[in-house]
Amino acid sequence: MPVPVLCSAARANSEDHTGLQARLPEHNTGYATHTFYFQEEGLGTEEMEAVILVDVLRRAGADVIVASVEPELQIEGSSGTKLVADTSISACANEMFDLVALPGGMPGSARLRDCQVLRRIITKQAEDKKLYGAICAAPAVVLMSWGLMKRKKMTCHPAFMSKLPTFWAVQSNLQVSGELTTSRGPGTTFEFALSFVQQLFGDKSAADVGELLMMRLGGGRHLKKEFNKIDWSFDQTPRVRSGKEWVDLGEATIEKKSDGWSLGLRMVLVPIANGSEEMEVVMLVDILRRAKVDVVVASVEKCIQVVASQNTNIVADKSIGDASEHTYDLIILPVS
Structure with missing residues (x-):
C-alpha cells in the first residue's frame, strides 16, 4: 500500500511551497513516490551515512529532502567529501515528514544537537509518533541530550555506548523500537536505510531495493568468480606513510610503532x-x-x-x- 502523504500532495509539483521544490527520483522503482524523508547535515557529518541513506530511500521511491544546519548549503563531511544540501534547515521548520533521520559523525552530531530548529522538528516528529532515527554518534549525542529515547531500546557507535542508559542499550547493528530506529555506524548504514524502506514501503520493496544494490540479504552466500586473471605490478618502489611523510620501503626498515606506520x-x-x-x-x-x-x-x-x-x-x-x-x-x- 502507498504510504500516506503527510505533506500536501501538490507540493511535489509546486515550486513556491515555502521555497522547497520536492525532488522525485528519475528512475522510479514503481513504489509510492509521495513519502517525504528529511535528513540533516552539518560540518563533520559522516558522509557515507548521509549518502547511503539518501540513495537507498530515493531508489525506493521516497522524496528526500537533505537540509543543512549550517549557514551555507555546502558542507564538508568527516572524511573531507563536500556535499551540497537541497535546502536550509530553517526552510523546513513548518514542513511535515514521514521520516526524519540523523547521520552521525563528529563534530557533525554535535552541530546537529546545537541546532534549535532541528530540535523542534524532530521533537514534534516524536510527539506525533512518526518515524525518526539516528545512527553512529547521533543517538547518544543528539537524541539522548534531547530526551527523545526515553523508555526505548537503542544502539549507537561502540565509542558512545557508555553514554546510553545501561538498561535500554542494545549491542546490535540495528534496533527498531516503535517509531525510533537506531544503528551503529557507516558499516551498518545499508541495514539502517533498508529498515526505513521496510517500515515505509513494506518487505517486498526492501527486498527489491536490496537486490538492486547487490546486497546479501537473509544470510545468502557471497558470489565469487574470477574472470581474466591479471597480475598487478608497479613500476615504482612501494611507499609507507608515517604522519604526513612518505618513505620508500627500499630505504627504511618498517617497525610496528605505537603511532603506527601504515602501508598505503x-x-x-x-x-x-x-x-x-x-x-x-x-x-x-x-x-x-x-x-x-x-x-x-x-x-x-x-x-x-x-x-x-x-x-x-x-x-x-x-x-x-x-x-x-x-x-x-x-x-x-x-x-x-
Missing part, C-alpha cells in the same frame, strides 16, 4: 561526472582516506559540482584538467 598508496584519482553513483564515490573516497591515502576527486564536467545518479550534489576537489598535472598510483572509475 601515495595518490589515488577518483573521476566523477553527472550521473555517477554517489554511494560508490563516497564509500571509495571515505574508506581510502581513513586508510591515510591521498585521494583526489576530480570532475570531468565543466564545473566541479556534479549531480549524481540519485540527485546527490557532490563537489569535487578539482577539475580533471587540473588533476591531470599529477601522476597517480591508482585511478578508480565509479559507475555512471
Whole structure:
C-alpha cells in the first residue's frame, strides 16, 4: 500500500511551497513516490551515512529532502567529501515528514544537537509518533541530550555506548523500537536505510531495493568468480606513510610503532561526472582516506559540482584538467 502523504500532495509539483521544490527520483522503482524523508547535515557529518541513506530511500521511491544546519548549503563531511544540501534547515521548520533521520559523525552530531530548529522538528516528529532515527554518534549525542529515547531500546557507535542508559542499550547493528530506529555506524548504514524502506514501503520493496544494490540479504552466500586473471605490478618502489611523510620501503626498515606506520598508496584519482553513483564515490573516497591515502576527486564536467545518479550534489576537489598535472598510483572509475 502507498504510504500516506503527510505533506500536501501538490507540493511535489509546486515550486513556491515555502521555497522547497520536492525532488522525485528519475528512475522510479514503481513504489509510492509521495513519502517525504528529511535528513540533516552539518560540518563533520559522516558522509557515507548521509549518502547511503539518501540513495537507498530515493531508489525506493521516497522524496528526500537533505537540509543543512549550517549557514551555507555546502558542507564538508568527516572524511573531507563536500556535499551540497537541497535546502536550509530553517526552510523546513513548518514542513511535515514521514521520516526524519540523523547521520552521525563528529563534530557533525554535535552541530546537529546545537541546532534549535532541528530540535523542534524532530521533537514534534516524536510527539506525533512518526518515524525518526539516528545512527553512529547521533543517538547518544543528539537524541539522548534531547530526551527523545526515553523508555526505548537503542544502539549507537561502540565509542558512545557508555553514554546510553545501561538498561535500554542494545549491542546490535540495528534496533527498531516503535517509531525510533537506531544503528551503529557507516558499516551498518545499508541495514539502517533498508529498515526505513521496510517500515515505509513494506518487505517486498526492501527486498527489491536490496537486490538492486547487490546486497546479501537473509544470510545468502557471497558470489565469487574470477574472470581474466591479471597480475598487478608497479613500476615504482612501494611507499609507507608515517604522519604526513612518505618513505620508500627500499630505504627504511618498517617497525610496528605505537603511532603506527601504515602501508598505503601515495595518490589515488577518483573521476566523477553527472550521473555517477554517489554511494560508490563516497564509500571509495571515505574508506581510502581513513586508510591515510591521498585521494583526489576530480570532475570531468565543466564545473566541479556534479549531480549524481540519485540527485546527490557532490563537489569535487578539482577539475580533471587540473588533476591531470599529477601522476597517480591508482585511478578508480565509479559507475555512471
